[in-house]
Amino acid sequence: MDMQLEEMRQQMAILKEKLDKQEIINDQLMRKAVGTKLRKIVIERRKKLFFILAGLIYVPAVLYGLLKLDLWFIIVTILFFAVGAAYDIYYTAGINDEDLQNKRLLETKERIIRMKRMNTRWLWFSIPFVIVWIATFFWQIIYRMDDGEAHLHAQPILIGGLVGGVIGGIIGTVIYQRQQHRASELIEDIEELTK
Numbered sequence: 498m499d500m501q502l503e504e505m506r507q508q509m510a511i512l513k514e515k516l517d518k519q520e521i522i523n524d525q526l527m528r529k530a531v532g533t534k535l536r537k538i539v540i541e542r543r544k545k546l547f548f549i550l551a552g553l554i555y556v557p558a559v560l561y562g563l564l565k566l567d568l569w570f571i572i573v574t575i576l577f578f579a580v581g582a583a584y585d586i587y588y589t590a591g592i593n594d595e596d597l598q599n600k601r602l603l604e605t606k607e608r609i610i611r612m613k614r615m616n617t618r619w620l621w622f623s624i625p626f627v628i629v630w631i632a633t634f635f636w637q638i639i640y641r642m643d644d645g646e647a648h649l650h651a652q653p654i655l656i657g658g659l660v661g662g663v664i665g666g667i668i669g670t671v672i673y674q675r676q677q678h679r680a681s682e683l684i685e686d687i688e689e690l691t692k
Contacts, residue, residue, distance in 0.1 A: 531690065535683060539592065542589045564654065566638075570633060574630070577630070616673065616680075
């Protein structure tokens with residue numbers, strides 16, 4: 498009887514050791530998956546910031562150099578891109594891979610929740626602004642261009658602006674939804690790890 502009891506204890510100890518190893522492996526796999534998702538968010542953020550900064554240079558150059566639109570309109574456009582870049586940097590500040598490696602999961606989770614919330618708030622400002630901006634752009638193309646030859650080219654510019662606006666809106670929506678989806682997945686994964 499004592500021998501059977503001792504054998505059962507040994508088997509329980511072996512089973513417990515295997516379960517502990519399995520938990521460690523599962524924890525490591527989850528951390529790796531969370532790290533991968535976090536890196537994707539950071540990479541996406543950098544790409545978005547690159548396009549904002551490229552737009553900060555390119556769009557005003559086209560508006561002023563090619564289309565000769567009013568200076569106040571170009572300054573407002575530059576300010577919009579600058580505010581967009583600053584806001585993006587601000588609401589994604591502190592989201593990095595090092596926090597996961599240092600096991601600061603709860604802090605990372607709070608930062609991701611904040612980023613997700615602020616990303617949505619940006620839409621409350623940017624969508625109305627872009628609608629007014631597009632209307633002003635069309636108004637300037639149709640009624641405000643200085644030289645008569647520019648009016649001959651107004652239709653292609655308006656069509657190009659409309660097509661560009663639709664394509665930009667679709668791309669922006671896809672980027673927004675992907676970023677929000679990745680953030681939600683990351684939050685769920687971190688909650689799973691911290692249980």
